[in-house]
Amino acid sequence: MAEVVIREVERFGLRGNIIGISFDTTASNTGLIQGVCSRIERELGRILLWLACRHQTHELILKGVLDECCGIPSSGPVIQIFRKFERLWASLDKKSYTTIVDEKNSRSRLYRKNNE
DSSP: OOOHHHHHHHHHTGGOOOOEEOOOOHHHHOOOOTTTTHHHHHHTTSSSSSEEEEHHHHHHHHHIHHHHOOIHHHOOSOOOHHHHHHHHGGOTTTOOOOOTSSTHHHHHHHHHHOOO
């Protein structure tokens, strides 16, 4: 992928204009040694501003919250609880719900979890 990007940058004469790179947050893009972004930076001979996809960044944050607060582990790009939520979305009563903040003692439970 890095080779294709560099070839197109060269073809359009943009080598000196590139200051940032936008990408999804897969390991093949973000790896510090062999990731596409790192390889493009090395080829261009300078550090670029990394602009990770906000959608994927938010998924990573939510994954961390679920892992840490709820003990729901996941691996790979598919987070199973999100898939379940997606499947059930149409059948959920969106006018009647509670959040973790609504739960009794939720703050103390989260505080204890973070300080264990």
